[in-house]
Amino acid sequence: MKKLLNRPDDVVRESLEGLALAHPDLLRVSFDPVYVARAGAPVSGKTGIISGGGSGHEPMHAGYVGRGMLDAACPGQVFTSPTPDQIEAATRAADGGRGVLHIVKNYTGDILNFEMAAELCQAAGIEVASVVINDDVAVEDSLYTAGRRGVGLTVLAEKISGAAAEQGWPLDRVAALCRRVNESGRSMGMALTPCTVPAAGKPNFELGPDEMEMGIGIHGEPGRARMPLATAAEIAAHMTEAILGDLPFRAGDRVIAMVNGMGGTPLLELYLVYRELERVLGGRSIAVARRLVGNYITSLEMAGCSITLLRAGDEMLSFWDAPVVTAGLRWGA
């Protein structure tokens, strides 16, 4: 295992210490239990928003803590759900008196632990609403998941819900908006290589030198098919058609599009995939209104990419454009 670390057991804590040192203006990190809170949180009178999940997907979620996005994040160990006490502490840190939205990716461990934490918080008088993100069209059930997995759309849901909360929306409306994002978006990913969880010390699956995994999960869960390596044009067409057919998207739709790198893919290649994506969408008369190209929800050093499309009207676009100041996403301020 070739990684920049000290002891595998200390990776998450030491990385979070680095995050705190690097962004004292944006966030603070607590270690017992572990959570990351926006500087100055809780913001009095604002609906709080938290998310969390296993580490190894950076910048998600701690990199999205800050103005206009998340009030707190609870990172678990690598590819491991955060514990209920972490989630509870993050919820308390985010509660400005108007309740807290939990944005939860659909993995069994995350769902159970967020539910348990929500009950604890509600018993303590904090209003909690939960939205489960399940945007991955690749497979219906999966390792760690009943139903569809939550992947790239989570980033878009956090941005858009975060903007609405920042503008003063109450919890029920922010939660409804977040649900609408989940209903209006779809994703799919693929991998060229596996990745290595530090504590495991060896790759999480194997791929032949001319193979790729189409429909990969963000923890290396199997996808739809192991296929011979194809061109970027073929890969983008395969994923995009699967996404478009599922919602379904229609001619005339406007979308927010994300081409996301899994962690080990050069930006040179991601922009090339974005070119292919726009070609497919153009052929279907779907207009890209906004886009992200880069590493936003990763799987350690896995090579590969995912595509997320969100059908967005004026309201979602205006929340998308609103200022955001986080380590991982920043514009307009």
Add this chain to the structure above:
Amino acid sequence: MKKLLNRPDDVVRESLEGLALAHPDLLRVSFDPVYVARAGAPVSGKTGIISGGGSGHEPMHAGYVGRGMLDAACPGQVFTSPTPDQIEAATRAADGGRGVLHIVKNYTGDILNFEMAAELCQAAGIEVASVVINDDVAVEDSLYTAGRRGVGLTVLAEKISGAAAEQGWPLDRVAALCRRVNESGRSMGMALTPCTVPAAGKPNFELGPDEMEMGIGIHGEPGRARMPLATAAEIAAHMTEAILGDLPFRAGDRVIAMVNGMGGTPLLELYLVYRELERVLGGRSIAVARRLVGNYITSLEMAGCSITLLRAGDEMLSFWDAPVVTAGLRWGA
């Protein structure tokens, strides 16, 4: 070779097409010859700034084209210098009537081609000044280089010079500032893995399973030593001490610090390295005034990192903080 591409020969062009589609608000791409210009360039009455070099280091340089940084960039083929006609066209696109600064990384091919282009531009009546960046403390001469290589400090030089040009500074003062940045900063890198140039189809060097290359160049050029894999603390200490001793930096200095990923290193690990960097600097009473942690000057999918430190006073810090709106670096606007 596992990459997201169509034909290896088309990677740079197709990636730039994607870049243009993704950032129509920031930049436009010309293809004959190939260069990337800021939207609305040339900006009349502003000192122009361009940079360029081989592709494969994204987001550098095209990702730094935009307000507050570069007016144009000329990307060569992967790890290959841009041609004089590319550089000349980029210079013309950047010239708002007050001349153009060439920021050139110290590689023999880049130096020769930028010099030739500068002569062509000056013959055509465009004032050109050139600053060569040579910040890499690892080796004195190298493959492709007489003297030291230009690496991570280039990003900081482009940001700071770009802010001065945006604020109306004339060419001679912007060039002098850029030279001062070069004199005040140092870098060093290391690699855990090689990378594969698409046209070559195989890794550019070999490393054993427990080896790392200390002092690596951004094209995989040999460094100071091939060493057994060490901890992040040891790696950060090794690189930081080499940098600090070289300038030399002194107790009481304030620095802009960059922990840069080579392309294939998870952000989780880069923040961990940043933690180690701050520990070393703290022990030497050097204060980090500003910092960047992420992938800013890459070597395709190489795993590894580099550290750049720039001694910065109030003026440089104020240019650092000035708004920048590019694909790769964005804040304050």
